[in-house]
Amino acid sequence: MGERFGPELTPRHWLAAHAAGQRVWLTLAALAGFAVGALTIVQMLLLAWIISRLLVDGASVASLGGGFMALAAVLPVRALAQWGQELAGQEASLRIRRAVRAELLDHLAAMGPVRAGARHTAGLASQLVEQVEALDGYFARFLPQLRLAVAIPMMILAVVVWLDWLAALFLLLAAPLIPLFMALVGMGAERLNQAQFAAVSRLAGHFLDRVRGIATLQLFHRTEAATQEVHEAADHYRRLSMRTLRLAFLSSAVLEFFASVAIAVVAIYVGFGLLGYIDYGPSPQLTLFTGVLVLLLAPEFFQPLRSLAQHYHDRAAALGAADGMVALLSETTAEQRSCRPQPVREAGQVVTLANVTLDHPGRGRVLGPLDLTVRQGDILAITGPSGAGKSALLQLLAGFVAPDQGERRVMEGLSFAWMDQRPLLIHGSLADNLRLAAPGASDAELQQALRHAGLAELMDVLPGGLATPLGERGSGLSGGQAQRLALARVFLSNSPLVLLDEPTASLDEGTEARIIESLRELAAAGRTLVIATHHPALMALATRRLTLAEGRVASATGKGSGDGRGDDA
Numbered sequence: 001m002g003e004r005f006g007p008e009l010t011p012r013h014w015l016a017a018h019a020a021g022q023r024v025w026l027t028l029a030a031l032a033g034f035a036v037g038a039l040t041i042v043q044m045l046l047l048a049w050i051i052s053r054l055l056v057d058g059a060s061v062a063s064l065g066g067g068f069m070a071l072a073a074v075l076p077v078r079a080l081a082q083w084g085q086e087l088a089g090q091e092a093s094l095r096i097r098r099a100v101r102a103e104l105l106d107h108l109a110a111m112g113p114v115r116a117g118a119r120h121t122a123g124l125a126s127q128l129v130e131q132v133e134a135l136d137g138y139f140a141r142f143l144p145q146l147r148l149a150v151a152i153p154m155m156i157l158a159v160v161v162w163l164d165w166l167a168a169l170f171l172l173l174a175a176p177l178i179p180l181f182m183a184l185v186g187m188g189a190e191r192l193n194q195a196q197f198a199a200v201s202r203l204a205g206h207f208l209d210r211v212r213g214i215a216t217l218q219l220f221h222r223t224e225a226a227t228q229e230v231h232e233a234a235d236h237y238r239r240l241s242m243r244t245l246r247l248a249f250l251s252s253a254v255l256e257f258f259a260s261v262a263i264a265v266v267a268i269y270v271g272f273g274l275l276g277y278i279d280y281g282p283s284p285q286l287t288l289f290t291g292v293l294v295l296l297l298a299p300e301f302f303q304p305l306r307s308l309a310q311h312y313h314d315r316a317a318a319l320g321a322a323d324g325m326v327a328l329l330s331e332t333t334a335e336q337r338s339c340r341p342q343p344v345r346e347a348g349q350v351v352t353l354a355n356v357t358l359d360h361p362g363r364g365r366v367l368g369p370l371d372l373t374v375r376q377g378d379i380l381a382i383t384g385p386s387g388a389g390k391s392a393l394l395q396l397l398a399g400f401v402a403p404d405q406g407e408r409r410v411m412e413g414l415s416f417a418w419m420d421q422r423p424l425l426i427h428g429s430l431a432d433n434l435r436l437a438a439p440g441a442s443d444a445e446l447q448q449a450l451r452h453a454g455l456a457e458l459m460d461v462l463p464g465g466l467a468t469p470l471g472e473r474g475s476g477l478s479g480g481q482a483q484r485l486a487l488a489r490v491f492l493s494n495s496p497l498v499l500l501d502e503p504t505a506s507l508d509e510g511t512e513a514r515i516i517e518s519l520r521e522l523a524a525a526g527r528t529l530v531i532a533t534h535h536p537a538l539m540a541l542a543t544r545r546l547t548l549a550e551g552r553v554a555s556a557t558g559k560g561s562g563d564g565r566g567d568d569a
Contacts (some may be wrong), residue, residue: 025092037152136313174262356406381542423486480511
């Protein structure tokens, strides 16, 4: 749903848009709640009638069997309506939370791995789990109760006006105090919830960073200091949580006080009116039936307002959570910054960039303007000093980011394989990591890919073979073995375009030679290779070479090279 909004997207508008999508279920919840209110009035009327008949008319219990049967029938129907209200509210909340998670995940996918990767994974996990769950009370309880807090008191007020307009006046004068105080409390509660969600995101990131770096912390004897830092961050979150709870308990106590005082005033009026001490207005006409019914309805008049006050904290929590999610959804995606890539103009072209530029937030322009054409069978080496824009150019070619200006064209049906100096390895078996590139690959195909990548000797020494477990980030493998495992995935992918970002960085000469030989095999198989590198051996492998300086083409050499501003650059 985020694509419906522009930069003016606010948490309230975003929540309202999602609520509008589940209007049917929310309306059903409100109607069921209204039925509960109507049945409550019927229940109190029957109770007042039975009490009046017993005490005033002196009727026997047996003669009131019909009234007791009606009362017994109302109670289960009222309970069923309450169940329906809760069920409809929960269904609306479940559907909305599912839609919100899908919206966030779609937006992260549209942002691409580069822009999404700028956010801490723990913070994103907190948004996708805790902050989405914080919307539950707002949609399931607060929104239906917002309608009921007006409809049910008005219905009860109409009945009390019919019975005794002076008692209705007392209720009407006391009613605005609860919403007024509720709004005052809500302003502070929303700020506290925003601070709390920010704190829990920081705490999650802090803890995850320490877990990932536990080996380094142990090597430098910093585990105790890191533990103390986690304790301090957790204690800060505890203090924020207690501040929120204190505000909730304080506001509930004050609201209960106002409601109790108003009910007490009505009770005093009814009591003195029945005793004959008040003869103003309708007081002389008060009967036991009228007085008891007014007293029974007075707490029910305030109950929807008290329930709304309780759920008002759900609103504050939802707004606090929505603030962070809306900030994420407001970030520009690749689709919003650029239209989908068009097909290349000529046969044999794989990817073309025409007058493209790329800006990064906080850094300004990091690439361009430049033109580049990658043709089938090319081995293109992209060189230049650190910060020249080599990785940014690879990300543009891959489509991980969209150009701020210019045009990117790709061969129809193009798929590519990606490999960098820090390959993604997951906690799982060796086979699990290989099948990230080819989920349906057989064991024989996996072993062949490992041999192509120069890992045949590794398979000979691993007792578990392909079932050997690996830790997160390749724990259990050396740096060179991790690189070659990533290269094996490239062999498995069968993608015509292979993008490599410093594939031999931090490797010894022997391992580097094996990687280069494997890349030579890939090129011989007809793959197109684009390699960002500093290493002379990889540059020697290339058929074309592009040198970048400050984000622009400084020189281009090799077959089909130009000045970096034309299609042959």
